[in-house]
Amino acid sequence: MTATARGDRRPWVLLTPALTAVTLLLVIPACFIVVYSFWLRTGTGAEQAGFYLDNWREVLTDPFYRDILGQTLRIAGISTLVCALLGYMPAYFIAYTRFRHRAYLLLLLMLPFWISYIIRTMSWISILGVSGAVNALLQWLGIIDEPLQMLYNEPSVILGLVHFLLPFMILNIYVSLDGIDRSLTDAAKSLGCTGWQAFREVTLPLSLPGLAAGCLLCFVLGAGTYITPMILGGPTDAMFANLVYEAIITQLNWPLGSALSLVLLALLGGLVAIYTRYLGIDQIAKSFR
């Protein structure tokens, strides 16, 4: 490092408020969680400070946790894939529409965020529930006699997640599509591509960073959720964050909950690290901008 670079403290001065906030609100509590995970809850329900590996042994060896983790990754993965497939078209439409008030389309995309996530999730009950709109309609039309059981299974959890995650995916893809120079597709066409070929040669590859960033965001958000499976899932559709919730809120077993949440944190953190390593942090940062 050069002398000037070392001597210039301004960046650090400017970063101080942010770093302080992150340290106080994130790093220190996270350290508490790490410490907690080595404590022990005794049979009486009291917590015993110390350095016990019991929680970790249970979390890392019990196949129950492994299965739920696998289920979590599967549900998050499928939801992400569905979001990617469903999200590309609207993103493309918003980016390339000649509609003059494109900003309103983006605003429309944000609209769901004005309503509580829990309420949005619960709205599916009145749509797909036993006495929900779809069943009522089908029964009224005489197509079915008995109401269909459409909720409280894995597909309904995925449905809820897709509903929640889709705007994030669309925004990420939109940003990268919007950044593509329009003359590139013109150039490709002038060189002999049909519109579809130009899309495959130019637009799609250049929008992949946005798609990748969207996938990462959706996967991480999806894998960390516990509200959707709680509201729309059945008894066997718990996701990993539900276990954390269960341990901490229901059983008041903070040491076990800490260990569980650290496992999820490590897994998703590792995924982000691999992802950025592979794609380059700049690419992902560009799409988040």
Next chain:
Amino acid sequence: MADNGNAVELRGVVKRFDDFVALRRADLDVPEGSFVTFLGPSGCGKTTTLRMIAGLLDPSEGDILVKGRRINDVPIHRRNLGLVFQNYALFPHKSIFDNVAFGLKYRRVSRSEVTRRVREALALVRLPDVEERLPIQLSGGQQQRIALARAIVFEPDVLLLDEPLSALDANLREEMRIELKRIQRELGIATIFVTHDQSEALAMSDKVVVMNHGVIEQEGTPEAVYNEPATAFVADFLGHSNILPARVRGREGDYYRVALEDTGMEILTAAGNAGPLETGAPVRLVLRAERLRLGDGHEHRDGDTLLNARVDTVDYQGQLARYFLSVAGMQLQAINAIDRRPFAEGATVQVRVRGDDCVILHGHGD
């Protein structure tokens, strides 16, 4: 259809955007192998015209012919035209080789042939050693060359360039201008070049098409549009001109004697292409700033008019100076080479107006 030696023809082409007319009924020939420039101020419709030829825009009316074939309904990817964009539009995710090879990929050319032709094109633009690189690893001038190589590698019928040099700095621009002309000659490909830079247009073209507000004001060789402007706009846009309302006094051999409206001053003007003019007819006299000769005292020659002027302002430009003069209350501008030092402000000078340098335009205009 009969081949009349034109690479591109526009027949009554009109382009409207809603109510706005971007191009008014244009008729134009681009002869085979020639270098034609669209020249005009910003917004005059140059790009619009070029994009219609390229197939990126549909004309509202009229026909566009390439090599005698009407191509209005031929989609862009089957037009076989080489296009170079102002911002180069190289594919950022493809290597230079793949960029240049792109047009061949969609033309069913064998792999060995692709390699050979890409190498040939890169040699032609004098950048043989960059095949493996990405566009971002090249300088602006180099990217420009690659864009050109990409546009010519598949032997297009016509090369279309939209202000390809305007993103380059002045020196590089001049170098690329010469280079571009060399490549065009070597390939003998009909080329349409869009620019708003008159020196570019005059230096490179076989034919200059001067446009203004969607109208083709004049087309002709660089000398013709420069020396014999057909409209006041052309006279003013190419170089600096004094355009003075006047009235015809009478004919004197090859010259008309005209009297300036403002001052009544009489000036002899070459009849040239002006055609027959009645005495008393309103005209405009075009005096090119660089054709007015300033001196301390000129010898009188036939066909000349000598005017006494005072130097109001001097705009010193190194080897040239631009003078703002007043002649009997009338303002004129003159651009002269500087002989050691320019005339001082406030000095009295004599201006020689050669009749052969004057151009007459009919009417007083608007």
